[in-house]
Amino acid sequence: MADVIAEILIDRAIPSVSVDALSAAVRGIIGNKTSGVAKRKDKTVVLLVEQVTPEEDNAIRQLVLNHDTSTRTPEQQIQAAADISRNQIITYIRQQLTNSSPNTAAIKAQVENYVSQHPKLQTAVANVAALYGYDTATNVGYLRAALIVMSFLS
Amino acid sequence: MPVTQTNTSYATPRTWLPDDALVAADFNDEIRDKILALKTPANGHSEVNEASDYTTSSTSFGDVDATDMAITIITGGGDVEVSVVCSIINNTLTSRTYFDIYESVAGGRVGGDDGICESGTANTSAPQVVSFTYQIASLSAGSHTFKLQWKVSGGTTTMYAGAGTSGHDTHPQFKVREIS
Numbered sequence: 371m372a373d374v375i376a377e378i379l380i381d382r383a384i385p386s387v388s389v390d391a392l393s394a395a396v397r398g399i400i401g402n403k404t405s406g407v408a409k410r411k412d413k414t415v416v417l418l419v420e421q422v423t424p425e426e427d428n429a430i431r432q433l434v435l436n437h438d439t440s441t442r443t444p445e446q447q448i449q450a451a452a453d454i455s456r457n458q459i460i461t462y463i464r465q466q467l468t469n470s471s472p473n474t475a476a477i478k479a480q481v482e483n484y485v486s487q488h489p490k491l492q493t494a495v496a497n498v499a500a501l502y503g504y505d506t507a508t509n510v511g512y513l514r515a516a517l518i519v520m521s522f523l524s
Numbered sequence: 525m526p527v528t529q530t531n532t533s534y535a536t537p538r539t540w541l542p543d544d545a546l547v548a549a550d551f552n553d554e555i556r557d558k559i560l561a562l563k564t565p566a567n568g569h570s571e572v573n574e575a576s577d578y579t580t581s582s583t584s585f586g587d588v589d590a591t592d593m594a595i596t597i598i599t600g601g602g603d604v605e606v607s608v609v610c611s612i613i614n615n616t617l618t619s620r621t622y623f624d625i626y627e628s629v630a631g632g633r634v635g636g637d638d639g640i641c642e643s644g645t646a647n648t649s650a651p652q653v654v655s656f657t658y659q660i661a662s663l664s665a666g667s668h669t670f671k672l673q674w675k676v677s678g679g680t681t682t683m684y685a686g687a688g689t690s691g692h693d694t695h696p697q698f699k700v701r702e703i704s
Contacts, residue, residue, distance in 0.1 A: 371584045405583045408582055476678055
């Protein structure tokens with residue numbers, strides 16, 4: 371990704387845990403013109419890799435000032451849940467695999483973390499992968515097997 | 525203000541010639557002042573203890589803190605060593621956090637596309653120590669500003685910066701020193 375060429379500084383301190391969801395919301399307005407959001411002391415910073423229009427600048431400022439800091443991304447909801455349901459995992463995998471550029475390594479790590487806590491699921495994923503010829507060493511192979519197992523069990 | 529900066533002037537010692545007069549002013553300038561300059565070269569350091577931690581989700585390099593993680597020194601020309609220590613944590617497994625140094629005269633980062641060093645995320649609940657030194661060679665004489673920059677490959681990274689965060693009340697240090 372290109373270097374940062376400008377920053378929009380907004381006088382609002384947000385919790386660290388809110389940065390993920392706020393980044394996603396900012397991308398919803400200006401897409402890849404932003405490389406992300408940072409928190410510095412009492413300011414929120416939107417980092418820009420392309421110039422934005424005055425209208426976009428204003429929209430971003432309003433977004434940050436009005437952002438609901440209790441909002442969490444699907445990844446954060448999965449991480450925060452003390453007892454994740456299989457349906458949550460299925461929904462999560464499906465959401466991630468329909469992203470235009472999914473980070474399959476990160477998704478696999480999240481799902482693997484859940485599956486590893488349930489030995490029977492671990493066995494089932496391995497068996498399904500063997501049955502369908504999926505290589506669980508690959509991210510996509512593992513996720514396909516995990517999705518099938520959890521779809522059957524839900 | 526957590527940033528302290530010290531600047532001393534240093535120039536190449538004179539070449540003494542036969543029959544040169546040994547006067548106090550020359551001794552003070554050539555011996556006392558230059559030894560003092562060698563003992564305490566241009567340097568600055570910042571040890572932050574902020575009201576909140578730093579966080580970024582940026583996938584391009586940006587300043588950690590353009591004020592408190594930025595140091596300006598006036599060098600005599602030559603090499604400068606930068607050192608950093610901090611504790612970080614990323615909220616997404618397999619994501620990486622990259623660090624680099626921005627230098628004002630060159631007007632850019634000194635590292636490669638992905639900076640000077642990277643830290644992985646094998647565990648989203650165990651902070652990682654980031655500690656490195658980096659020598660920036662052959663800088664021109666004059667004023668140089670150095671800033672710590674970072675980016676992530678995914679998720680968000682938090683750098684603990686005091687803030688009274690229970691169990692994570694650590695204070696990052698950013699240091700710059702002329703070394704030759």
